[in-house]
Amino acid sequence: MTTRLLIAGLLALVLAALFLLPYGVSYFYIFVATEILIMGLFAASFNLVFGYTGMLSFGHAAFFGMGSYTTAMLLLHLQVPLVWTLLAAMLTSMLLAAVIGFFCVRLNEVYFAMLTLAFGMMVFSVAHQWRSVTNGSDGITGFPLTEFGLGLDLQLANPLVYYYVVLVVVVLAAALLYLVTRSPFGLILKAISENPERVAFCGLNERRFRLIAFIVAGLFAGLAGGLFAPFNRVASPDMIHWSHSAEAVLMTILGGSAYFLGPFFGAMVFVLLETWITSYTDHWMLVLGIILALMVMFFRRGILGTVLDRVLRR
Amino acid sequence: MSNQTRTIPRPRRLCTAVCLALGLGVAGSATAQEPVRIGAIYIMSGSPSVYGQFAQQGMQLAVDEINEAGGILDRQVEFVLEDSQIKADAAIQAARKLVYSEQVHGLMGLDSSGVATGVVPVVPELKRPFIITHAATPDVTGKLCNRYTYRLSVNIxxxxxxxxxxxxxxxxxxxxxxxxxxxxxxxxxxxxxxxxxxxxxxxxxxxxxxxxxxxxxxxxxxxxxxxxxxxxxxxxxxxxxxxxxxxxxxxxxxxxxxxxxxxxxxxxxxxxxxxxxxxxxxxxxxxxRYWFAAHENATNDAFVSAYMERFGNPPSYNAQGAYAGIYAYKAAIEEAGSTDPEAITDALSGLTFQAPNGPLTFREGDHQAVVGxxxxxxxxxxxxxxxxxxxxxxxxxxxxxxxxxxxxxxxx
Structure with missing residues (x-):
């Protein structure tokens, strides 16, 4: 019980720190923090499929990209309030996840990974080559940031305001995602990752549960993408590329996939390292590679995972 | 070696330190002020990175020349360079970093039209002048033009x-x-x-x-x-x-x-x-956009020979654009009499300055330099x-x- 209280206290502290962050750091770090929150949500949504259900997807960026393009195109062509574009982003990426998931969940392990990679590259090619709609490799740019909607008077173009919008949306989404993982549905996913045959023997349609997990993960990735485009001011095919899917994998491994907040922590480490290291060298990927190699060799459960393991004596 | 170091008499070393400090104090009037900082965004990675290297050389040459001749408004100039990765989002992040973290007074660079179309709509939010020196899409001085964006290079x-x-x-x-x-x-x-x-x-x-x-x-x-x-x-x-x-x-x-x-x-x-x-x-x-042997004027002669001497190859158009970008800022800051970004932005409009490819003027109507x-x-x-x-x-x-x-x- 005391450890639970401790964790609740720490969480409250983190939230308070995030809320007060703009008063304590230089203005530039508002952008860094915004990116961390969004990428954290993206990685956490990936972890529902990876850590919780035991499926390694290499196409998760497709849903992030779908969300980004949905938001960017709605803002560009229709100037819809942001809240509706976010809902639309969730809807379109959910539909895309349903279609891709329908095929992918039929396979396991490396075949599943390969098929998600293939679908991811298909979506990438469409975004990259359908110039008349997606503007090709330049992506959707120059869309206006209008209002948030719901009668709220928010200047979204102000980075500080946008940070708080992202903070609130990501915290709500993360809470929802956490509830999903703690629900009976979430426990079944956990069981599937540990022993799919046994779950099937219990009379549960294992494939259906995996599909639902895939769709829910796609939906949250779409929300992350929908938040990212207005921050980034571009929806580009790079966001759909498999290397962007790999970023979610890396962040999750860096933080630790066994804990819900692991991917968020991993996103923080990843983005901060990228920000700092690129100031000194253009070879940041090399440094990242060395860090990852050391992590996988010595801290398999990720940074946050290893620390929490110690604290909770697992 | 170490023996020699030890033989230097102590008082002399002390004097070196003190005299240096005094000397700095005298010359300090010129250097004590904060330097003028220009943020640059070029492609520094991947196969087109040679364009970024030329740009970096051009800026380095201009900055050293200006500092040797007394700086801008008696202040030293320096530039901070970021990699665009030929991606609009990376360039936007770089611009934010340069403005909010590096506190630059003005921005310049951009190598790709695709990158420029993404960056230019965001420039007014950064409230810094931006001189494009390479990217050529007409849109950034056309339908996407804004108060802060200028271009000194030839467009499409x-x-x-x-x-x-x-x-x-x-x-x-x-x-x-x-x-x-x-x-x-x-x-x-x-x-x-x-x-x-x-x-x-x-x-x-x-x-x-x-x-x-x-x-x-x-x-x-x-x-x-x-x-x-x-x-x-x-x-x-x-x-x-x-x-x-x-x-x-x-x-x-x-x-x-x-x-x-x-x-x-x-x-x-x-x-x-x-x-x-x-x-x-x-x-x-x-x-x-520029050919080193096409312009017969004193600025170009000095630029080409200094460039050849220092870097061993003739300046490319990207080197020339970056070199001219620094001098455009010098002219604008001197015209404005301050490094206030809004004042520099105003001064750039209609400004004529000397570049190796002749005197260039930023048109007031679209901020495009009239250049062929x-x-x-x-x-x-x-x-x-x-x-x-x-x-x-x-x-x-x-x-x-x-x-x-x-x-x-x-x-x-």
Whole structure:
């Protein structure tokens, strides 16, 4: 019980720190923090499929990209309030996840990974080559940031305001995602990752549960993408590329996939390292590679995972 | 060695420290103030990174010259460089970092039209002047123009206006293109076609065109496609490593021995010419935003010889653009009398300053510099410069190739 209280206290502290962050750091770090929150949500949504259900997807960026393009195109062509574009982003990426998931969940392990990679590259090619709609490799740019909607008077173009919008949306989404993982549905996913045959023997349609997990993960990735485009001011095919899917994998491994907040922590480490290291060298990927190699060799459960393991004596 | 160090008498070392401090104190009036900081965003990674390196050299030369001559408003100048990665989002992040973390007074750079279209709409939020020195899409001084964005380099409409004149003189009537598959390649073809039609309404712009992905490595299918189409003229708007790879492969396939004219809109980049040397085909029309041997004025002479001496190769158009960008800021800051970004932005509008390719003026209507490209036919490789020279060569007058502000779609 005391450890639970401790964790609740720490969480409250983190939230308070995030809320007060703009008063304590230089203005530039508002952008860094915004990116961390969004990428954290993206990685956490990936972890529902990876850590919780035991499926390694290499196409998760497709849903992030779908969300980004949905938001960017709605803002560009229709100037819809942001809240509706976010809902639309969730809807379109959910539909895309349903279609891709329908095929992918039929396979396991490396075949599943390969098929998600293939679908991811298909979506990438469409975004990259359908110039008349997606503007090709330049992506959707120059869309206006209008209002948030719901009668709220928010200047979204102000980075500080946008940070708080992202903070609130990501915290709500993360809470929802956490509830999903703690629900009976979430426990079944956990069981599937540990022993799919046994779950099937219990009379549960294992494939259906995996599909639902895939769709829910796609939906949250779409929300992350929908938040990212207005921050980034571009929806580009790079966001759909498999290397962007790999970023979610890396962040999750860096933080630790066994804990819900692991991917968020991993996103923080990843983005901060990228920000700092690129100031000194253009070879940041090399440094990242060395860090990852050391992590996988010595801290398999990720940074946050290893620390929490110690604290909770697992 | 260590023995020698120990023998220096203590008082002298003390004096060195004190005297240095005193000396600094005297000279301090010029240096005690915060330096003027310029943020630059160029491509520093991947195959086109040689463009970024040239830009960096150009800026370094300009900054050192200015600091040696007393700085700007008695303050030293320095630049902070970030990598655009040829991605709009990376460049936007870089611009935010430069403004909010590095506290720069002004921004400059950008190598790609695709990147520029993404960055320019965000510039007003950063509230810093931005001088584009390379990216060529007309949109950033056209429909996307804004108070803070300026461009000193030749844009697509200026360059293709000149290209169309050269094309019309060759007598070729059936034209196709091979260009990178993004804003730049498509707009180059569109503008070239429009201008050529104006000069010669009978000319045929072929449906069959080739747009390989930027960073593509195998151009063979595209080269064959163009040769099969049997055009009379081909406009090549590939640039950077793409152009180098294309020319090597086109040489092997006999592309340049065919019976058609070849115009390369950016073939006169010394980055490309140096990489190719003798492999650059002779007798091809190439365009460039600046050619080091095309301008006879004191500024250019001093620039080219200082550049050659320091870096061992002739300055490319990107080096010249970056060099001129620093001097544009010098002129604007001196005109404004302060480093307040709003004051610099105002001072840039209508400003005339001396660049190696002549005096340049930022038009008040769209913030585009009135400047023309140099076009020429590739000739012998020069022993001194290591690149093919241009002969015949023609530098277009900016006034003649720059469209009227009313045609740009810009309203400021």
């Amino acid at each position: 409409s200026q360059n293709t206006r000149a290209a169309a004149e050269i094309a019309a003189e060759t007598g070729a009537r059936r034209w196709t293109t091979i260009g990178p598959d993004y804003a730049f390649g498509h707009q180059s073809w569109e503008f070239f076609g429009d201008y050529l039609k104006e000069l010669d309404p009978e000319v045929e712009l072929m449906e069959r065109t080739a747009f390989p992905r930027f960073g593509n490595e195998d151009f063979t299918p595209f080269i064959n496609n163009v040769m099969d189409a049997e055009p009379e003229g081909v406009l090549v708007s590939l640039w950077g490593g793409d152009l180098v790879n294309f020319i090597r492969q086109a040489n092997n396939l006999g592309f340049f021995e065919q019976d058609f004219e070849v115009l390369m809109t950016l073939g006169g980049a010394t980055e490309v010419m140096s990489a190719l040397g003798e492999d650059m085909p002779e007798g091809i029309w190439v365009g460039t 490209p140099t076009w020429g036919q590739t000739a012998e490789v020069s022993d001194e410069y290591g690149v093919r020279m241009l002969d015949p060569m023609k530098t277009f007058d900016g006034d003649l190739v720059t469209p009227d502000v009313s045609e740009t779609g810009c309203s400021l």
